[in-house]
Amino acid sequence: xxxxTIRVLLVDDHQVVRRxxxxxxxxxxxxxxxxxxxxxxxxxxxxxxxxxxVVLMDVKMPGMDGVxxxxxxxxxxxxxxxLVVTSFTEQRTVVPALRAGxxxxxxxxxxxxALAGAIRSVHAGHVLxxxxxxxxxxxxxxxxxxxxxxxxxxxxxxxxLGLIADGRSNREIARALVLSEKTVKTHVSNILxxxxxxxxxxxxLWAVRHGVAG
Numbered sequence: 503x504x505x506x507t508i509r510v511l512l513v514d515d516h517q518v519v520r521r522x523x524x525x526x527x528x529x530x531x532x533x534x535x536x537x538x539x540x541x542x543x544x545x546x547x548x549x550x551x552x553x554x555x556v557v558l559m560d561v562k563m564p565g566m567d568g569v570x571x572x573x574x575x576x577x578x579x580x581x582x583x584x585l586v587v588t589s590f591t592e593q594r595t596v597v598p599a600l601r602a603g604x605x606x607x608x609x610x611x612x613x614x615x616a617l618a619g620a621i622r623s624v625h626a627g628h629v630l631x632x633x634x635x636x637x638x639x640x641x642x643x644x645x646x647x648x649x650x651x652x653x654x655x656x657x658x659x660x661x662x663l664g665l666i667a668d669g670r671s672n673r674e675i676a677r678a679l680v681l682s683e684k685t686v687k688t689h690v691s692n693i694l695x696x697x698x699x700x701x702x703x704x705x706x707l708w709a710v711r712h713g714v715a716g
Contacts, residue, residue, distance in 0.1 A: 507532055507534045508532055508622065509536045509552070510556050511536060511557045512539070512558050513541075513557060513559045513560060513571065514560040515541055523617075536552045537552045542565060543565055543566040550580065557575075559571060559587060559599075561595045561596070561599060572602035583605040583624040584624075585620055586606070588608075589609060589610050603700070606631060655697075660714055661679060662690060662693060663705060664714050666690070667714060690702070
């Protein structure tokens with residue numbers, strides 16, 4: 503299992519929260535907590551230093567908050583997947599976080615097993631969106647986000663895009679379409695470029711909005 507271990511960085515300004523998360527996650531056979539940070543700036547620095555697979559990021563923190571930290575990670579081309587930790591009432595903050603590159607989010611009262619499942623899911627390439635936040639993102643996309651052109655996509659790219667919208671990882675898409683994972687990655691890159699989108703989250707929303715999702 504060693505080569506499959508998911509390396510996780512905890513970024514939260516509350517030490518008690520970090521301790522609780524670490525205590526639970528460290529009993530998971532396939533998850534390793536490689537470090538902690540108490541604010542966004544430290545989180546960005548630790549992510550660069552430790553190279554985690556997944557960053558569990560609080561949204562509201564003193565100094566650099568979670569959204570700013572996400573933008574900094576993206577600007578640095580850090581490949582870590584970011585899972586935002588939030589409360590149900592923070593939708594106005596979650597939407598900018600997702601637009602800044604978060605792979606999804608969990609609520610602060612999430613069941614521990616569901617948290618572990620969410621970490622595994624984003625690590626596998628899935629996008630975690632609840633309907634109410636997906637709706638808010640779509641509404642924002644209607645008000646000025648670049649749209650690209652559906653007609654510029656090949657039939658195969660439309661197939662790949664539909665599977666992205668279904669929450670499939672590159673590996674799952676490769677299996678479904680009998681392609682190599684490398685070929686799928688190329689298709690995903692072409693889709694993002696042609697539609698002028700930043701990431702898989704925006705691609706999934708674009709697909710839903712334009713009727714490409716399966």
